[in-house]
Amino acid sequence: MYTSITRFLTVRLRLKVNEEKSEVSRPWLRKFLGFTFFHMYGQSKIKIHAKTIERFKQRIRELTDRNCGKSLEQVIKELNGYLRGWWNYFRLAEARHKLKALKTWIIRRLRCLVWKQWKNPRTKVRNLEKLGIDHEHAMTCGNARKKYWRMSRVKWVAYAMPGQYFINKGLYLPGN
Numbered sequence: 001m002y003t004s005i006t007r008f009l010t011v012r013l014r015l016k017v018n019e020e021k022s023e024v025s026r027p028w029l030r031k032f033l034g035f036t037f038f039h040m041y042g043q044s045k046i047k048i049h050a051k052t053i054e055r056f057k058q059r060i061r062e063l064t065d066r067n068c069g070k071s072l073e074q075v076i077k078e079l080n081g082y083l084r085g086w087w088n089y090f091r092l093a094e095a096r097h098k099l100k101a102l103k104t105w106i107i108r109r110l111r112c113l114v115w116k117q118w119k120n121p122r123t124k125v126r127n128l129e130k131l132g133i134d135h136e137h138a139m140t141c142g143n144a145r146k147k148y149w150r151m152s153r154v155k156w157v158a159y160a161m162p163g164q165y166f167i168n169k170g171l172y173l174p175g176n
Helices: 002-012 050-063 074-088 094-116 121-130 135-142 155-160 162-167
Strands: 036-041 043-048
Touching: 002 155, 050 094, 074 094, 094 121, 094 155, 094 162, 121 155, 135 155, 135 162
Parallel strands: none
Antiparallel strands: 036 043
């Protein structure tokens, strides 16, 4: 099968076939331009390939690096450009549930970044109180010994900085 297709492409269409990248297999087993295919209710659909999602997450990790020394506004500006381009490319795919999980993960990354930028417990308590958390819970969170990623999921930190907090700061989230 592979040889006859290759012969047709090279002889008849005069195209060059890359032997390393070419393979004949089922569509749902292959990755094509970041997409893969699957069957749902008797129809073929497009979804984003798992490796593409991992590359996306790695790029977001680079853009939201806690040690980069950039302000939240700068990080959001860089993130917006990447998110817009990525989403416009992959918007044809069936990815509603995956996209929702990625949005919450991005918001948690930003919460983690802000938590580290606040540095001192006193600053954390003061800023949590400014964002509407009562003094007792702000003291509990601000003086906690948990690291940044774990604190970004704590209930009171999440209440203080929900997704809308970052959207108001200018964050573009796909699908909003």
